[in-house]
Amino acid sequence: MQVFPIFLPHHGCPHRCCFCDQRRTTQQFCAFEHDRIESDLADMIPEEGPGEGEIAFYGGTFTLLPPGEQKALLELALGYVNRGLVRGVRVSTRPDALEDCQVEFLVRHGVTTVEIGAQSFDDRVLNAAGRGHDAASTLDAIERLRKNGMKIGLQLMPGLPGSSFDEALFSLRTAFEARPDFLRIYPTVVFPGTELESLWRRGLYRPWSLNEAVDICADMLKECRRQSMPVIRLGLQQVDALERGGVAAGPHHPAFGQLVRSRLWYGALMSLLSPLQNGTKPFRVRVSRADLGDILGHRRTNIEKLRSLVPGLVFEISDDLRREHLAVENRLFHLDSLLQQTPREERHESIFG
Numbered sequence: 017m018q019v020f021p022i023f024l025p026h027h028g029c030p031h032r033c034c035f036c037d038q039r040r041t042t043q044q045f046c047a048f049e050h051d052r053i054e055s056d057l058a059d060m061i062p063e064e065g066p067g068e069g070e071i072a073f074y075g076g077t078f079t080l081l082p083p084g085e086q087k088a089l090l091e092l093a094l095g096y097v098n099r100g101l102v103r104g105v106r107v108s109t110r111p112d113a114l115e116d117c118q119v120e121f122l123v124r125h126g127v128t129t130v131e132i133g134a135q136s137f138d139d140r141v142l143n144a145a146g147r148g149h150d151a152a153s154t155l156d157a158i159e160r161l162r163k164n165g166m167k168i169g170l171q172l173m174p175g176l177p178g179s180s181f182d183e184a185l186f187s188l189r190t191a192f193e194a195r196p197d198f199l200r201i202y203p204t205v206v207f208p209g210t211e212l213e214s215l216w217r218r219g220l221y222r223p224w225s226l227n228e229a230v231d232i233c234a235d236m237l238k239e240c241r242r243q244s245m246p247v248i249r250l251g252l253q254q255v256d257a258l259e260r261g262g263v264a265a266g267p268h269h270p271a272f273g274q275l276v277r278s279r280l281w282y283g284a285l286m287s288l289l290s291p292l293q294n295g296t297k298p299f300r301v302r303v304s305r306a307d308l309g310d311i312l313g314h315r316r317t318n319i320e321k322l323r324s325l326v327p328g329l330v331f332e333i334s335d336d337l338r339r340e341h342l343a344v345e346n347r348l349f350h351l352d353s354l355l356q357q358t359p360r361e362e363r364h365e366s367i368f369g
């Protein structure tokens with residue numbers, strides 16, 4: 017699904033979550049820029065329909081914008097829907113800003129998808145992050161949206177103060193029970209100027225290392241695959257991090273999603289290769305072109321590590337292989353079936369130095 021994003025950084029938000037750089041960025045984006053949004057949409061959306069995409073209002077708490085601003089933005093977007101140039105409209109917001117009247121307003125104005133910043137389903141973690149809502153309010157909001165026929169996305173932030181690997185998996189499993197349509201997973205990073213930065217500088221918060229974040233996100237992604245739960249984003253986009261003035265600490269990496277997918281492939285390949293350890297005969301594994309980058313790993317980390325175990329290992333691109341499949345001689349393997357054979361210890365072996 018193509019998304020045409022309009023960013024409204026922190027518009028509408030009355031909160032101060034400890035990880036959010038709201039005060040600094042609101043100084044930069046204080047005006048409601050309807051004209052700029054109108055021209056951005058006109059530039060982004062092709063005039064020839066029918067369009068399958070969605071216009072998305074991201075970055076603030078949409079449902080806490082003044083009703084007149086919400087209405088103006090949604091009417092602008094609906095114009096594109098009515099002309100058949102996009103299929104729907106999505107907004108992002110907080111769970112406690114989705115009361116019945118707010119959801120009804122969205123429905124009446126053509127919103128089809130709502131992304132909720134859930135962050136965690138552990139009340140201690142939500143409290144420590146200063147979120148100002150509990151896990152139950154996220155579950156209630158999901159229920160209200162579902163009753164109104166909305167598509168639902170959830171954002172999770174493993175690694176907040178008070179979080180742990182277990183908490184991240186608990187929150188993920190609670191999210192599965194709530195049955196959203198898709199997830200975004202953003203491991204917590206420390207932005208300059210936030211309360212989290214102050215906690216970190218005073219030694220009261222330890223961000224996850226890149227290794228830790230990749231490991232836990234690989235476990236989370238594996239669970240999502242098992243549940244057929246789409247994950248539409250893993251880690252911040254580089255542009256988000258740069259627009260916020262860089263990252264002070266924490267597991268930000270411009271190719272975070274690839275690190276996580278490569279971590280999964282490493283585990284899968286270990287289960288395929290471990291019976292061959294130290295074999296020097298050539299061992300050819302055919303892979304699809306689309307998977308090659310993830311299989312080799314960022315800066316070829318996977319291949320170097322795997323070749324130290326199986327020196328004769330060679331990957332060959334095979335254009336007749338479907339994505340996420342491997343072939344060895346006449347045998348075909350799928351990533352998920354290999355992952356099911358991977359013991360947890362192997363997946364947690366650190367490969368990123």
Ligand code: SF4
Pocket residue numbers: 026029030031032033036037038075076077110133
């Ligand atoms: S609710 Fe969202 S926009 Fe508001 S302070 Fe928290 S993270 Fe930032």
